[in-house]
Amino acid sequence: MLRVFGHYVPAPVVALAAGEAGLVFGSVFIGLALPLVGFQAIRPASGDAFAPAAVLTTLVVVMVHIIGLYDTRQIYGRSELLLRLSIAFVVAYLLIAVLGYMVLPLTLARKAFLLSLVTAFPAIVLLRLAHARLTRGSRTRRKVLLLGSGEVSQMIADAIRAWRPHYELLGRLDAEGGADDGPDGVWTLGTLADLDWVSKVTRPDVIVVALQERRGTLPVAEIVESKLRGTEVEDWPDFYEKLTGKIPVGNLRPSWLVFADGFKAARLRMLTKRTMDLLVALTVVALSAPLMLAIAVAIRRDSAGPIFFRQERIGQFGRVFRIFKFRSMRADAHPMPADEPDTRVTRVGRFLRRTRLDELPQLLNVIRGDMSLVGPRPEWVALVPEFRDKVPFYLHRHAAKPGITGWAQVKNPYGATVENTWEKLQYDLYYIKNMSIFLDMLILLHTVQIVLVTRGSGEWTRKQQAQSTTSVSYAG
Numbered sequence: 001m002l003r004v005f006g007h008y009v010p011a012p013v014v015a016l017a018a019g020e021a022g023l024v025f026g027s028v029f030i031g032l033a034l035p036l037v038g039f040q041a042i043r044p045a046s047g048d049a050f051a052p053a054a055v056l057t058t059l060v061v062v063m064v065h066i067i068g069l070y071d072t073r074q075i076y077g078r079s080e081l082l083l084r085l086s087i088a089f090v091v092a093y094l095l096i097a098v099l100g101y102m103v104l105p106l107t108l109a110r111k112a113f114l115l116s117l118v119t120a121f122p123a124i125v126l127l128r129l130a131h132a133r134l135t136r137g138s139r140t141r142r143k144v145l146l147l148g149s150g151e152v153s154q155m156i157a158d159a160i161r162a163w164r165p166h167y168e169l170l171g172r173l174d175a176e177g178g179a180d181d182g183p184d185g186v187w188t189l190g191t192l193a194d195l196d197w198v199s200k201v202t203r204p205d206v207i208v209v210a211l212q213e214r215r216g217t218l219p220v221a222e223i224v225e226s227k228l229r230g231t232e233v234e235d236w237p238d239f240y241e242k243l244t245g246k247i248p249v250g251n252l253r254p255s256w257l258v259f260a261d262g263f264k265a266a267r268l269r270m271l272t273k274r275t276m277d278l279l280v281a282l283t284v285v286a287l288s289a290p291l292m293l294a295i296a297v298a299i300r301r302d303s304a305g306p307i308f309f310r311q312e313r314i315g316q317f318g319r320v321f322r323i324f325k326f327r328s329m330r331a332d333a334h335p336m337p338a339d340e341p342d343t344r345v346t347r348v349g350r351f352l353r354r355t356r357l358d359e360l361p362q363l364l365n366v367i368r369g370d371m372s373l374v375g376p377r378p379e380w381v382a383l384v385p386e387f388r389d390k391v392p393f394y395l396h397r398h399a400a401k402p403g404i405t406g407w408a409q410v411k412n413p414y415g416a417t418v419e420n421t422w423e424k425l426q427y428d429l430y431y432i433k434n435m436s437i438f439l440d441m442l443i444l445l446h447t448v449q450i451v452l453v454t455r456g457s458g459e460w461t462r463k464q465q466a467q468s469t470t471s472v473s474y475a476g
Contacts, residue, residue, distance in 0.1 A: 006262065006434040007442065008242040010166055012135045013070050017061055019131075020124050024060045027120035028053035031112050044112040052106045056096045056116070063088035066449045069128075081128065089121050135166075145204035146172035147192060147219075148211035148236075152251050156210050156236055157186045159243045167243075170202045172210075175217055195222040199231060210236040212251070245411060246426035247433065249392045257393070262433035265399075272437055277373050281366040292360055295326055295352065302348040305331025308361060313378035316401040321370040323378055324361035328352050356451055362404045374440040375403025376428040383421075390418050397428040400435065407431040407439070410446035 002011050028049055031042025045052055064070060067084045076084065093113070100107035108116070144160055144167055146153050153172055160169045171187035173195055189198050199207070199222075207226055211217060227233050237256050240248050257263070285292075296307045309327040312320050328349025345353070352358035365371040371378065376397045379387070387394045408427035412420070431439065 004438060006436045007439045008245070008434075012131070012166065016128070016131050017064075017070065019127050020064065021057050021061055023123045023127065024116070024120045025053050025057045027116040027123070028056065028108065028112060030119055031115050042111045042115060043109055044116075045108055047105060049108075049112075052096065052100060052108050055099065055106055056092065056108070059092040059095050060088065060120075062445060063092045065445050066452065068449060078129075082125065085121065085125060085128075089117065093117055141166060141168040142205040143168050143170050143202065144206045144208055145170045145189075145199065145202060146186065147174075147195070147207060147209045147223075148172065149174035149188075150210075150212050152212050152236055153186070153210040155248065155251070156208055156240060159240055163243050170204055173198060192217060192219045192222075195219050196225060199226045199229075204231055206232045206234060206239070208234055208236055208239045241430060241433075244426075245407070245430055246423075247429040249422065249426055249429065252392070257396075260433065262435075263399075265435075269436065273372065273440065274369075276437070276440070277366050280373055281363045284360075285363050285367070288360060291357075295348075295357060295360070298348045299327055299346075303330050303346045312381045313402070314381055314384055314398060315370055315378060316398060318395075318398050320381060321365070321378075323371075324364050326352055326358040326361060328358050359404055366404065370402075372401040372403045373405070374431075374443050375400045375406050376431065377406055377409060377424075378402035387418065387421050391422050391425055393429065394421070394425055397425055397432070400428075400432045405443060405447040407443055410443055410450060 002009050002014050004014065028044045031044060033041075035041050043049075064085070067088045069076075069081070069084055069088070096106065096108065097113070146156060146169070149172060153174075157169060157172075160167045169186065171189040173190055173192050174188060175192060189202070195207075204226075207223065209218070209223070223233055235256075237248060237252060237260075240246075299307050306327060309325045309329075310322050311325075313323045315321045326349075328346060329344045330346060349358070362371060366373060379397075379402075384394075406428070407430060408424040411427050412424050431443075
């Protein structure tokens with residue numbers, strides 16, 4: 001794992017993205033080398049070609065991410081890979097053509113445009129095939145040795161299995177030992193006292209300390225010896241955070257939060273984040289004003305009641321504010337049993353939820369300073385006391401300004417249960433710990449991807465609706 005502006009990204013993904021960016025950028029200038037093979041040189045642009053090449057490279061990488069090709073846990077067949085890459089390239093090159101027409105410094109010559117397209121696309125296809133062959137081999141996997149057994153060790157083992165293309169679990173050492181297959185399918189290689197010879201035989205790349213009780217059991221000398229031989233040693237919360245993009249609140253020691261890096265509200269970063277919020281929110285409100293007016297008319301004609309849904313939510317540091325959304329339910333709606341068809345959502349409201357257009361008015365909350373574009377979702381006031389009592393470290397999520405979208409929203413579907421809130425909190429704490437403009441941009445790209453494939457529309461499942469104890473004011 002590489003840490004990019006505080007966020008953990010798999011090294012193969014960074015290498016792949018860098019390679020693809022280099023191929024696209026270089027393809028713009030490949031026409032200049034044609035005289036070497038007897039052809040006339042093709043100039044990429046009338047002026048300096050660096051700007052259009054940089055913008056085109058950015059567009060291709062962004063579209064490849066949106067289309068889902070940087071998720072290394074997804075394995076696509078060649079036909080689907082070609083289809084997804086084709087879509088990403090077509091959209092990116094159409095956008096650079098439009099931008100070049102509107103902004104002259106971004107204009108690419110026609111021959112350079114076509115030459116870049118016909119060389120970059122097959123080159124990236126070949127790069128991806130080679131990358132897939134290399135990263136799926138066992139030689140590229142990082143070998144992990146676990147110290148400890150129990151719930152924490154099993155949780156780490158499950159996380160490693162989810163990242164099987166990048167990690168290989170050798171086994172574990174625990175206090176009791178015994179060379180057998182544990183109940184979670186992890187091979188026990190011996191006791192903690194055997195660490196020295198086990199590490200010499202298995203040669204792990206990473207030793208993860210997953211001991212729930214360390215006093216008097218931690219083999220400090222052997223761990224230091226392994227570290228001096230070049231083996232990485234990591235505490236289990238840090239390793240789990242890298243693999244999953246969340247912080248495990250259930251088994252976490254409070255002291256870890258105290259001494260862990262991150263959780264720093266740097267003034268310059270907060271100022272940059274606020275500036276970005278205002279620029280984006282004002283721009284989107286200005287551009288979408290006709291759309292918002294059309295939505296308001298459609299809501300009013302579809303059902304009687306107010307256009308906007310307003311509700312009190314908890315903001316940063318526990319401050320209460322009113323959130324705005326387009327109304328998606330009937331004004332006279334009431335809670336319904338889970339086994340009955342839900343007739344509360346209007347026809348227009350169903351479309352607004354599916355496309356997330358019902359959340360457009362929250363840009364007004366962003367402009368007012370109540371919310372940010374990216375952050376933990378603002379919680380309903382009535383649910384906070386229950387979650388505070390049942391979910392460890394819950395109130396720490398209020399350290400950041402709530403957002404329209406966030407790390408928890410793109411990683412975990414919406415839900416109002418205690419179990420779902422527990423899961424979302426782990427992602428929220430990861431975001432607060434590693435907050436950066438880079439992570440915000442990554443979340444915004446994930447959000448665009450989700451909206452385009454119409455996942456995570458925000459509609460409750462029937463089970464979640466049944467567990468809600470409130471009227472329509474909760475769902476909007």
